[in-house]
Amino acid sequence: MELRTIIALIWGALMGSLTFALGPISVISDNFIFGALQIILVYLLVPGIIGAGIVSGNVHAIYLEVGAVINAVFYFGLSWLLFPLFMKFKRRLKV
DSSP states (O other): OOHHHHHHHHHHHHHHHHGGGHHHHHSOOSSHHHHHHHHHHHHHTHHHHHHHHHHHSOTTSOOHHHHHHHHHHHHHHHHHHHHHHHHHHHHHHHO
């Protein structure tokens, strides 16, 4: 298995599993740094939440399992497509 696929699988699984922590993440901390990180994580989980709302037909009764799968597939594909671009930039910085 090539490195591109492994990294994409890890990133997709991480983002998919973070969807299940959406409730605790959405309560913003009083600490500025942790609060900023929580806001960024919630924004990263939005594609799955929108997709889960579309599948369920009701935005107030979403299925987190569906959102997790959508996030995992979305971020797997995104990281798999962008990996060659990052490697190209990495090679340019070494030269």
